[in-house]
Amino acid sequence: xxxxxxxxxxxxxxxxxxxxxxxxxxxxxxxxxxxxxxxxxxxxxxxxxxxxxxxxxxxxxxxxxxxxxxxxxxxxxxxxxxxxxxxxxxxxxxxxxxxxxxxxxxxxxxxxxxxxxxxxxxxxxxxxxxxxxxxxxxxxxxxxxxxxxxxxxxxxxxxxxxxxxxxxxxxxxxxxxxxxxxxxxxxxxxxxxxxxxxxxxxxxxxxxxxxxxxxxxxxxxxxxxxxxxxxxxxxxxxxxxxxxxxxxxxxxxxxxxxxxxxxxxxxxxxxxxxxxxxxxxxxxxxxxxxxxxxxxxxxxxxxxxxx
Amino acid sequence: xxxxxxxxxxxxxxxxxxxxxxxxxxxxxxxxxxxxxxxxxxxxxxxxxxxxxxxxxxxxxxxxxxxxxxxxxxxxxxxxxxxxxxxxxxxxxxxxxxxxxxxxxxxxxxxxxxxxxxxxxxxxxxxxxxxxxxxxxxxxxxxxxxxxxxxxxxxxxxxxxxxxxxxxxxxxxxxxxxxxxxxxxxxxxxxxxxxxxxxxxxxxxxxxxxxxxxxxxxxxxxxxxxxxxxxxxxxxxxxxxxxxxxxxxxxxxxxxxxxxxxxxxxxxxxxxxxxxxxxxxxxxxxxxxxxxxxxxxxxxxxxxxxx
Numbered sequence: 001x002x003x004x005x006x007x008x009x010x011x012x013x014x015x016x017x018x019x020x021x022x023x024x025x026x027x028x029x030x031x032x033x034x035x036x037x038x039x040x041x042x043x044x045x046x047x048x049x050x051x052x053x054x055x056x057x058x059x060x061x062x063x064x065x066x067x068x069x070x071x072x073x074x075x076x077x078x079x080x081x082x083x084x085x086x087x088x089x090x091x092x093x094x095x096x097x098x099x100x101x102x103x104x105x106x107x108x109x110x111x112x113x114x115x116x117x118x119x120x121x122x123x124x125x126x127x128x129x130x131x132x133x134x135x136x137x138x139x140x141x142x143x144x145x146x147x148x149x150x151x152x153x154x155x156x157x158x159x160x161x162x163x164x165x166x167x168x169x170x171x172x173x174x175x176x177x178x179x180x181x182x183x184x185x186x187x188x189x190x191x192x193x194x195x196x197x198x199x200x201x202x203x204x205x206x207x208x209x210x211x212x213x214x215x216x217x218x219x220x221x222x223x224x225x226x227x228x229x230x231x232x233x234x235x236x237x238x239x240x241x242x243x244x245x246x247x248x249x250x251x252x253x254x255x256x257x258x259x260x261x262x263x264x265x266x267x268x269x270x271x272x273x274x275x276x277x278x279x280x281x282x283x284x285x286x287x288x289x290x291x292x293x294x295x296x297x298x299x300x301x302x303x304x305x306x307x
Numbered sequence: 308x309x310x311x312x313x314x315x316x317x318x319x320x321x322x323x324x325x326x327x328x329x330x331x332x333x334x335x336x337x338x339x340x341x342x343x344x345x346x347x348x349x350x351x352x353x354x355x356x357x358x359x360x361x362x363x364x365x366x367x368x369x370x371x372x373x374x375x376x377x378x379x380x381x382x383x384x385x386x387x388x389x390x391x392x393x394x395x396x397x398x399x400x401x402x403x404x405x406x407x408x409x410x411x412x413x414x415x416x417x418x419x420x421x422x423x424x425x426x427x428x429x430x431x432x433x434x435x436x437x438x439x440x441x442x443x444x445x446x447x448x449x450x451x452x453x454x455x456x457x458x459x460x461x462x463x464x465x466x467x468x469x470x471x472x473x474x475x476x477x478x479x480x481x482x483x484x485x486x487x488x489x490x491x492x493x494x495x496x497x498x499x500x501x502x503x504x505x506x507x508x509x510x511x512x513x514x515x516x517x518x519x520x521x522x523x524x525x526x527x528x529x530x531x532x533x534x535x536x537x538x539x540x541x542x543x544x545x546x547x548x549x550x551x552x553x554x555x556x557x558x559x560x561x562x563x564x565x566x567x568x569x570x571x572x573x574x575x576x577x578x579x580x581x582x583x584x585x586x587x588x589x590x591x592x593x594x595x596x597x598x599x600x601x602x603x604x605x606x607x608x609x610x611x612x613x614x
Contacts, residue, residue: 066326086494093471105410
């Protein structure tokens with residue numbers, strides 16, 4: 001099978017951990033062990049989140065006295081693709097001796113008129129006090145909103161329309177290369193309507209939705225979304241909470257999963273299964289191999305009932 | 308022809324310029340214009356320096372209160388490969404509509420017992436006062452030395468032994484892809500003698516020497532080293548200064564070019580020409596097309612005299 005794996009940002013840096021290089025290195029070694037078993041049997045494409053990493057770089061750039069303005073999110077996202085791509089390349093190299101591995105800087109085309117730009121929803125970077133948040137909003141033109149931790153910058157999460165490097169990824173896969181790509185959902189760019197010229201945009205594309213698009217374009221058989229819970233739960237956090245072992249896209253669409261966490265994952269899985277008739281699954285990183293063999297996680301399969 | 312182009316760090320950020328994203332973007336658009344004419348006629352591989360960029364990220368990481376220790380240079384180098392790779396990809400995409408372009412995170416194997424680790428020579432990051440430099444040397448185990456601007460961190464520049472992604476680059480080139488790779492000389496790693504396991508190292512590989520190795524391994528016809536002077540000068544900065552239009556590796560080896568600037572360029576050009584019998588040239592970015600056609604720069608050709 002050809003499998004697109006989407007690693008949650010928390011696979012690289014768990015909630016509450018210090019964002020030290022050594023911590024990420026250790027976590028990624030664990031990722032590599034979990035994925036190596038799959039790579040022996042299947043063609044793998046690995047995508048990954050970058051939430052904690054891009055937040056850290058955004059804070060550093062914001063604090064840098066040498067700069068007239070902090071680096072835009074598209075360039076910070078590209079930096080995280082380089083760093084996480086390198087860590088994953090080395091870890092997979094060690095776990096799969098002799099296997100060819102390539103990490104590609106990947107760009108995701110979004111529409112300049114995506115309605116997401118009018119309603120920013122993704123929190124990025126540090127927590128500010130209300131007055132500082134207000135001042136930054138004026139100075140930088142940032143949207144500021146309040147999440148559970150306090151006032152933070154909030155940016156648009158436009159829909160991924162096309163991955164610029166799809167043909168290259170396809171070619172590398174076909175020649176037996178394990179490809180690491182589309183980190184953080186890909187570096188977001190818009191294309192000029194007339195000239196096609198690319199411009200980076202201050203946005204963050206959802207990495208699970210990009211993974212679903214990638215899986216579809218690469219004609220993958222399986223979209224494997226790995227996170228820090230063992231499966232999708234119905235009624236999560238309520239007395240009725242119970243695990244969903246098996247679901248159709250229609251079931252997921254009626255599930256009402258929260259926008260910030262499980263929502264994009266179930267939406268990505270549902271889209272891939274609907275568009276391709278393939279299989280998707282959502283589960284825990286350490287169970288990657290078991291999930292693909294149907295022994296763990298939530299399996300999402302096509303709805304075979306008619307009309 | 309297959310041409311490996313090595314762009315000086317100053318092609319992306321000129322001496323004295325602020326390291327702003329907008330400045331680098333504008334400079335890279337100029338690079339793309341200069342290289343597009345070549346890409347219409349030849350197979351191109353583009354490598355680039357990262358001196359100013361890795362210096363900036365090192366300072367930011369050093370100042371980050373969220374980290375127990377600043378990120379190591381291998382990870383910061385990987386970040387610059389992502390960022391500069393993305394900027395170059397977009398600019399070349401705009402300059403060459405329809406051309407397939409890929410930026411690859413690239414790793415360069417160095418020897419753990421390279422004597423360079425005992426004699427660090429590459430200055431990285433900011434200037435410190437003598438007491439701060441001494442304190443950092445104790446706290447971080449850094450080597451500190453004095454350059455013309457003051458006390459700075461100095462790191463090893465080990466010789467590039469092998470580029471891990473050579474086969475992938477070769478494959479992409481053969482299918483007509485313009486490849487951007489080995490930025491900053493490649494992310495330096497050592498391989499364990501027994502297991503082959505990779506470890507990132509706190510070092511900076513010379514980007515011209517990596518470009519020469521890459522050009523040799525890819526069986527390139529031409530190594531084009533672009534910088535901010537129009538050619539190599541004999542007696543540079545002396546009353547006898549005169550341009551060298553044409554040279555053999557032997558001429559360059561007798562030239563006594565300074566270690567920090569022209570030295571690695573002439574050494575890289577000499578090695579490539581000696582090892583392969585191909586051609587190399589050193590010249591100005593804006594003259595890239597003229598240099599390849601022998602109308603500008605310094606051409607380095609094989610020494611055809613016998614014994």
